[in-house]
Structure formats: structure tokens, C-alpha cells
Amino acid sequence: TSMKSHIEGKQGSQNLLELPDDLFSEMPWLTLIHFAIQQSVSVIPPLTGVPNLQALTLAWMSAVHILPPFDNVPDLQRLTLVYLPQLERLPDLAPLQSLVNVIIARPSHICCNGFRGSCDLSDNYCLIDPDLGIPAATCLTDEPFLGNVGTQEAFEAFTSTICQKLSSDSVQASVPTTEEIEMCDDRPFGQCQISDGSIGICYNTRMQVLACLASDTYIELRRFQIEKGVGQACDPVLEKWLGCGE
Template sequence: MRKFSHSHRIFVQSRSVQQLDVRTQRILLPVVGAILCISLGWTLWLIMLTIFPNNTINFVMSTQAFDDGSFWAIIEPPIEVVAVGVTGLAIVMIGHIEGKPGFPGLVALPEDLFDGMERLTFMHLAVLEDLTRLPSFQGLINLRSLTLALLGSLTELPELTHQKTLQTLTLLMAPMVQTLPDLAPVSNTLQQLVILGRGTLCCNGFLDNRCDLSNALCQTDGVLGSPPATCLPVNRSDRLATAATIQMMKKFEASTCIPPSNPPATGTPIIQTYTTEANVLACNGTMYRECSKPTTNQRGICMNALLMPIACNGDDTHIEVRRRQIQQGVGARCNPQYEAWLGCPKR
């Protein structure tokens, strides 16, 4: 009798859980469906607005009869601009392309990819480890911020001749880039120049024709696994730093060509080991908690860099950044249960 009662109780509990799951699904599915429909509808609306700007606004505002439909005086964009805009919005509807650390990514981009993108002001290209060259930036005439990060095979940057409004240029962990383009076109607008990580151009003779392969910036890259740098020929007639480029490098010397204080050890590239199962399990999905790297017992901090899973990161810089955020009251609010080791006060 007891056995029957126990089994009956388990059956009732299981049935209750199933009913709860069904009720949850009945609530969540319509909500998710509504969100998807709203997102799709908004994207379709933007496409219509791009193709037929005057007609769309006239329809919404009921102004078709005013000034023969030209009441709003909207200038119809060229067909090339419309095509680029619609293509971009269509891509948003389909999905997006993003590099993933440790996995093969894009190996080439069309040379005319940025042609006609006059309105683009911010560009961030990252985690494309097999990409050797970038398309021309000629069409990016309103670009204000350019970030190139974790491009392990890139060897040079496009000319910046048409970037008259560029304010920020960041080159992060692009160890094979040997030269910089002439920075004269952006010398009056550039407010921030950052070159971090293994920097071949800093020690291969590009800037001063004095190659120093013993410099830490020219050693084997422990992050992406790039080989040691090589010297540029002393008697070369090309790949020379212009006076403007040298001047800008001196102006921003505090944020460029900084040798790593604690260079990562060579061997398996860090980017391939960052999201190992052991590193992820060490954090149990909790941001900023203290952790130990499973293979080295090195102290680390749990975080999710580059949209990757939350994993144990042994970089002391990230620990210091989070500690300063807590001290200055910026960033995400700290949790004393997990961040007391960083100075998070009890509430």
C-alpha cells in the first residue's frame, strides 16, 4: 500500500510538472512569436522606406495630394545606394556573419564591399583569423571609428585617403601587420590611435629603419599563434613610414607599440584554449567570480570576452579593470557574494 501511495505521489508530481511546462509554453510561445513578427515587420518597413521614401511618408501622413506627392521634399537616393541599403537590411533579416575564435572564418572580402557606404560611421572587424587583406576604404568617406581586432593573417591596412572624419583608429592583436598607411589625411581629425598586442610594425624597421627582433613585440605571438616577425629590407624603396605617420605615432606613443609586461607563453594559442570545457565549468556561468585556470592553477576572473561563453580568464588586466569599475561605481553593479575579492562592499 505504501509503495502504491509513493508511486501515485510521484505520478501526480510528474503530471503537475508537465502541466506547468505546457502552461509555460502556452505563454512564452506567443510572446516569442510576437517579438519575431514585430522585428520582421520593422525590417520590412525600413526596406519600404529605403526603396520608396516619398510614397511611404505620404501614405503614413496622408499627404499624397500635396505638391504632387513631393510635399516632404525627400531626395530620392541613387539606385546604387538603394541597392546597398536594401541588401544590408535583407542581411539583417537573414542573420549575421561573425568570426569565432579558434575556428576558420572569412578568407577574403570583395574589393568593392565598402563602395557606396558613404553613411557608415562606425566599423568593427574582428576575429577573422584567415583574412589576409581588406577591401578599399574609398567609399567610407564618413567613417569616424575603425576597430580591427584579432586579425591574425592581415599584413597591411588600406589607404586612409578618403577618411577625412576619422577620429578613432584601433589595431588590436593584428600581429602580422607590417606597415601603416600614410596618416596625413587623418592627422587633423584623429583623436585616438591605439595599437595593442604583438606589433610587428613597431620593431621590424618600418618606423625608424632599425629592426629589433629581440623586442617582445616581434616575438612569437602567444595569443593567435603567429610566428616571429621578420625585418623589412633596409634598402627598400616602398613600405616606408611617412613623416605624418611617424609624427602621429609619437603623438600617441602612450597607446601604441607598448611591449607586454607579461607576454603569454608560446605553445597552444590562448585564443584556442580560452573557451575549453574546463575553463567554462570553472565559472559555472557567473560573471566576475574568482577562478583558477584548470591547467596552471593561475588566478583568473570569470568573464565572456568577444561574445564567448563565460570562462576563466587569467589576464591580470581584466581583473584590474573590473576592480577599478567597482571603485569608481561604473559598469555593471557588483555582487558582493562573488566580487568581494575585487573590493565589492557588502550591502
């Protein structure tokens, strides 16, 4: 038996203040952890009791500076870190011999503070952000990757998904508005229109609530599923615009 932990806050709310230190002390069945939009949480509890963990996602957690050691999660396959602007360093990744994907999406201090090599405090993601209360980064005095060869090798293996810049538009678009949610109430894959007039599709992304998403990629994906007869059966009324029933 496996279980998943998905805890996502609400944008603009206070949400959780902290997590119990022993939260992951006895969860041998847990295979996935997803924490997101928890701006006040600064410490991720030790991963001491989740030996079967396969995926760890942390997103929109601006107070997190470091992560707990990975010594006790040898089966971890996917590590996804999105918008952790104050993340300074990572523990040794050498214990993670089953990794198939590592994503670190900027902004994140780890991308420019010297953890990966040279320190570049002129990088946009190392500058102070007073609107979000994010201080400027400082250069680490440690050697690159904290001297951990396994970490360096992981960064080299997944270089295409580590510290690649995102436009401000793409970051903002990942958080649905109340209007985008309400127009898609109980209308999965329905057609919708966002405030700028763009046509979108009612879709769930990153385990978020159903909301209007102006994305040609997701629209074409659903059309392809309907054409090939794969995935969720289409609704001939709601999804006529996507070719259902033709």
C-alpha cells in the same frame, strides 16, 4: 543613426577566407569596425563608403600586409592594430586629423623593418615563426614612414602605444579557452579559478565572450564600481566576494 560592425572568429577554426571588395562601399552610418581572429583574410577592403567611421580595430590577422588608404575616413579617432605580425607599412595618416589614439601592438614587422626608421632584423618580431607560418621580415627600401610627414607626426604623438612589446603570456591570455568560457556560463562578474589555481573574474574583454580572467586589475575595477554604485547593478549572491551587499 550609427551602426557597428563586429566580426570575430573562433580561435583554432578556419573562419573567413576573404572579404568582399565592395564591403565598405555604401555604409555611411557605420562608425566602428572590429575584425579579429581572421587568420586567412589578407586584404582589408577599401574604406570608400564609410565617411563616418570613428574606430577601426584589427586583431589577430596574421595574413594582412598592408591597410587601405584612409583618405575617405577623416573622422577616424581610434586605430587599433593588435597582432598583425606581417603588417609591413601603413598608408598616410595625414587625413586623420581627429585621431585620439593609435595602438600597434607587437609582434608586427612594421615595428622592426625600417618603416619607423632604422631596420633591425635581429628583433624577435622580425624573425621567422615556423609554428605560425610567419616568414622573417625584410628591410623596406622606402624612406621612413614612406616619406609621409603626417604619419611620422602620428607615430611621435602616440609613441607610448606603438610597438611596445607584449610578453607571450599576455598575448596568449587574450584568447579564452573553452574551459574558461564554460565555467563562466551566465555568471558575469562571478568568481572563477583558472587551471594554475589563480582566482579570476568572469568578464568580457575586447568584446570577447564571457570568460574567466585572472586579472587583479579587472577584479579591483569591479570592486570600485560596486563601492561607488556605478556601472551595472551588482548581484548580492554572485558578487558577494566583491563586496556587493555589504
